[in-house]
Amino acid sequence: MSEHLLTVSGLRVALASGREVLKGISLNIAAGEIVALVGESGAGKSTLALALLAHARRGARVSAGQVLVAGQALLGLQGEALRQARGGLVGYVPQDPAMALNPARRIGSLLLETLRAHQRLAGPAEQARLRQTLVDVGLPDDAGFLRRYAHQLSGGQQQRLLLALAFVLQPRLIVLDEPTTALDVTTQAHVLETLRGLCRQRGVAALYVSHDLGLVEALADRVLLMRDGELLESATATAFFRQPRHAYGQQLLAAMPQRSTRRPCAPGADALLSVSGLSIRQGGRALLSAAAFTLHAGECLALVGASGCGKTSLARALVGLGEEVSGQLLLEGAPLPLPLDRRDARQRRAVQYVFQNAYRALNPRLRIAQSLATPLRHCFGLAGAALQAALAEALAKVALPLEVLRKYPGELSGGERQRVAIARALACRPKVLVCDEITSALDAANQVAILDLLQGLQAEGLAVLFVTHDPQVVRSLANRVLTFDAGRLLERPADLAPVLFNPPCAAVG
CATH class of the missing domain: 3.40.50.300 (P-loop containing nucleotide triphosphate hydrolases)
Incomplete structure (x- = not known):
């Protein structure tokens, strides 16, 4: 060399x-x-x-x-x-x-x-x-x-x-x-x-x-x-x-996540989100068969598995974006329709999704202020000074300066775009937050900041389903782990994260 x-x-x-x-x-x-x-x-x-x-x-x-x-x-x-x-x-x-x-x-x-x-x-x-x-x-x-x-x-x-x-x-x-x-x-x-x-x-x-x-x-x-x-x-x-x-x-x-020793609070007794008999197919192939699990208020449930196993397909099914999905969802004991267009405004607001690909999730023609203002207006009818205060609060939660509001997604780094996407989901004040690899594009310091933010929100009762490939993130954040095993979901303790990242699941195709 x-x-x-x-x-x-x-x-x-x-x-x-x-x-x-x-x-x-x-x-x-x-x-x-x-x-x-x-x-x-x-x-x-x-x-x-x-x-x-x-x-x-x-x-x-x-x-x-x-x-x-x-x-x-x-x-x-x-x-x-x-x-x-x-x-x-x-x-x-x-x-x-x-x-x-x-x-x-x-x-x-x-x-x-x-x-x-x-x-x-x-x-x-x-x-x-x-x-x-x-x-x-x-x-x-x-x-x-x-x-x-x-x-x-x-x-x-x-x-x-x-x-x-x-x-x-x-x-x-x-x-x-x-x-x-x-x-x-x-x-x-x-x-x-x-x-x-x-x-x-x-x-x-x-x-x-x-x-x-x-x-x-x-x-x-x-x-x-x-x-x-x-x-x-x-x-x-x-x-x-x-x-x-x-x-x-x-x-x-x-600031590396594995140095963090803080753990999220223990979950409550009542299930906030219940899943039963959930089956998912993709292109005629079964990804998941008759899965059942629960997610409690204040809990983080990690979902792990090899690329192509169906983690994202499962995550999308929970927020109503799934295809070829069957089964039953309950939100606070009441039926939660599988298709998004059959959910009412309260149900849509209660279960929010943060996409892995922040650039695809944000409209490149809208300034960040416009992207964040839309859910605040739609969900809470905010305007004027109240809207501006809510925008500032949303950015502060994800450690972004106010000047970001004037920018377009293409002017931000990958990590900054991901934090905007997280802020937009949190602006709806959801009860369940589905996170698909949301820290993968962040540096170590900002990973810890986001994990700390989620832990704080869990203490307030937010339930988190966290799709990840990072065993250190699992050990820092999760209470329980679900891993794919030949079309089934197995529950494991979060402390076993380092040995859970080679599941017997082949990539799709």
Whole structure:
């Protein structure tokens, strides 16, 4: 790992107002080296990741600096030369599959289009490259899978498809922006091992943006610590996790969720939500058969399992968004219809959902103030000063500043968007909150803040169903754990979280 494949010097990104988002970033990454970029949401990590492809989000521009990849200057490229460099020279794996996958194209078509746009291979070689790439990222390579559309995949499968789209071109530098947040621990380990092997064997340099410090410790050769658009520290992973030099790094390590010892309050005796005989099918295949469980006021029930098992399908069924669902739901002892359109306003408000994909859940054309104001007006008829006070309270609960209200979702980081989505659900003052991987896009400090928030709300009687892949989050928050086992739900103690994340459940398909 002696040859520098990536050299960045004096890189600056500025907004139209003149405020700098990146402030003179300089770094190197060697061939075969994996460098992790860590820091809080809004630190500028994704901005730096995009700048390595000579790109800046709307309202920003690369104002100074140089980016060299394998000796080629990217910032001076234009037109076809730049298009070829993006993908062929620098691969990119975004955090959000919804923004990257064309819902109208089949998987095989997406991969072939990407490959043919940059390289011309003979038919057998092309098919061999395509199928080997799918195997490398842990996806099926059969013809049936290649005919699927992105919406027919689980969240974890969608994220692995993004990895395949990047690696199929065999780039020299790979930039990964939180690519494993949607993956269960077993699949995550497979993908990361694949990433490590590809980087070592092919001499690919990798910049890995992540909030997951546990993952970074296991994967990275070196760690870059970022805050407010500046690099504060560069150290080997071993040195950083033993003792960061900068106080900010020490704070991040201290804020890791597994360090938390607080536990949620014990549940009450009466079931707030009761589920019986719940069965779910997807595309003719049974995901869940005759499941039964209860959720009490003030309780957190974690739902775990491998990607594609049906966790999200179950979560959506509880809020009335399920398809091919049968069974019975009771809310405070009264029947709760399965379809959302048959629930009255009180029932819809009582059971709220926080989606895993915050960008897809928020209207990109509405400012955050408009998105948050809608449920407050609809549920409580708020207006004027009362509405403004409620908006401020909603943001304060999820640790966001008031200035966020003026922004659009595309102007926020992934973690900030997720906190807005949580605030919108909480604005309805629900009795049951269904959370689908809501902390996966958050840095350690903000994860703890959200978990603390949920624990506080549980003390007030809020019931939480928490879908997650993170065993540390389970141990910090959950009273009980439900895990999928061949179409059944088994209840386990939360303290067994570290051994519950390899259930015998194959991915759908």
